[in-house]
Amino acid sequence: MSRVDGLVQDGSARLGWGPALATVVRMDVQQRLRSHTWFIMLAVWFVVIGLVTWGAFASFNVLSAEEPVGPGAGRFVFEAVVGFVLFFGLLVAPAVSASTISGGRSGGTLAVMQVTLLTPGQLLLGKWLASWIAALAFLATALPYIVVAMSMGGLDVSGLVVFVAMVAVELGVVCAVGTAASAVADRTLFAVVVTYLLVALFTFGTLVSFALTMPLTQTTIPANNPRWAVAEGEVAPEGPETCFGPLVPQTAYDTRTTYWVLAANPFVVVSDAVPTPARVPYDADDPDTWAPDGVMTTISFGVRYLQRPPEMNVLCAHGEPAEPGDEEAWRGTPVWPLGLGLQCVVAGGLLAWGRFRLSTPAARLPRGHRVA
């Protein structure tokens, strides 16, 4: 080996996080970048989002009836694009993340990395970052359409930035779950399926459990009859002016105890984190300013609505007319920190398990090595 000496070895130094992560990420990202299918997928994706943008724009024109480009078109189209990117990202992120470590296990490359100075935490974090970067490529591909939506006007930049950032965060959470699952699972297929199931649990499971618990929240509110003072040619005000008659129990749902189930839904997390946009005010004199809410704003409003006390959903509850302005003043409490927290607990727990499974010398034999 005289030909290859001249190497000074540091006997005590450990591998720093910087070079460790940079190397793991580089290896992973370069592997992906050199596959043609990757670029074909991104190209298809670019076309598909183009169609979604066009479709959202067309339906906005129908919904806003008269004026071809209303002031809110940008917001509406943008939310459609963001919602679709999030939806598709939730489908893509497990695929790009859940094959990383288990794939290396079956390919024999994982053990080769494990015998280097790389720690299990560095390996796991590096693989996570790499898969996150891959998932973010899908978000980046959609950016031109976001610019198109901006050009339509009606978009506040801060909301836009929060939207894109929250989608990126959600993709990161899903990639963390996928990477951790691939570290835990012996087989790639199993890791991918587990990740999809967890994503489905967050996305649909939250909806299903909310719907199933809904009847349990049924309650009755004593209420009587409302009377509106409507003058000729006027549009009805928000609430009844007076209430009259005997109090009769009325059915209502008190979802204040169950709405939080929806918090972990990725769509809720993203839409709820965005500051409520300044709504184009309903103006009886100028109906052309009416702008339909985008899909994400609708979701956010929906979750906030579920936080209201049941009295607010019953006219003349306890025989009292609602305070004028209560409806508009209702903002609810943000649920996205709770939702993101729940998601992070799941992802963090899985990552800890994955790290344990990557620790060597292993007490348990990693798959891909046969026994003896």
Add this chain to the structure above:
Amino acid sequence: MTTPGGTDESGPPAATGLPPDAPPSGITATGVTRRFKSVRALRGVDLMAPPGTITALVGPNGSGKTTLMLVLASLLRPDAGSVRIAGADPAQDPAGVRRRTGWMPDTLGVWDALTAREILEMMGRLYGLDRDVVRSRSGQLLEWQELSTLADEPARVLSRGQQQRLSLARAVIHEPQVLLLDEPASGLDPGSRVRLRDDLRQMAAAGKTILVSSHVLSELDEMADVAVFIQDGRTVRVEDLSGDGATGGRYLITALDVCHLLPVLERYSVAYRRQPGRREDSVSVEVSSAEEAADLLSTLVGEGVRVVAFTPEASRLETAYLELDRMRSVAPPAPGAGVDDDVRPGAPGTDAVGTDSGASGGANRASWRAGRGEDR
């Protein structure tokens, strides 16, 4: 012959037992056990590989060679026993072991979209080497393994032998003191095998400790200094191969005219056995020592027999291996020996144990060998 545990009074001093004050270099393993659920893969392996030597790890498939390699490479935690690699304990100080150990697994792990150069450079980075050091060293190693022309091609275009060479280069990127090579010669063409042997000898001469597992006994015979035999997860024998190479055993004599040879052998009442098949011009005789072999040859030549070849039937490694094999087949199978279910020595395509030169006496052969013995 040895007793399990490697305490062999007739064996070489370096391999008999383990001195209490073992030097903190090379590989030292004592009483290593490891089980996977119901399978006892290692049941007490003792191994000592001093620096500057090549140690062969020999045993049938499923005997625990790869498991032992994984334990030594700090990937598997042994259930019991102690392991020291270049003075460090893999269980306590895996980083210390890894810095000083190069491991070449039997499964080739190649990032098929990365180039050979990138693989070497990135692995070097993962061993904490500086960018510049890694760059120059990768270039040297690629040149060393004659991969320079393919260095910037994706690794998937490399042939199996080239990937094997890349794997070896990768294992030594951080210039380890200890090398663990699991079946490094499988898939290599004869030229590459000779290259590998020379490379390993060169590294051993430079003071590295090298442990090689292989089924290619004839090759191990040429390069290894010591052979450690593993069977059913135990060290069953340690054989020093560094001597002059000639011992007793069966010798194959080939004469120009076998009709002249046979009467001479009969006259000296030397028991012989005719070779079946295409080796009709050869006979096999048993001698007790190298001296007796030399005497026999000079006698034959003196009697005017025109001897063309006079050679040990099997290498010492093969003889030892087959001897162990016979013993194993005579002994009842050990309880819980589930590891051995897939024993298939001499898988197609590999240089099988006991090839054409293999012993002809099949009397005590295990059933799985009997078939092979007869189809010659």
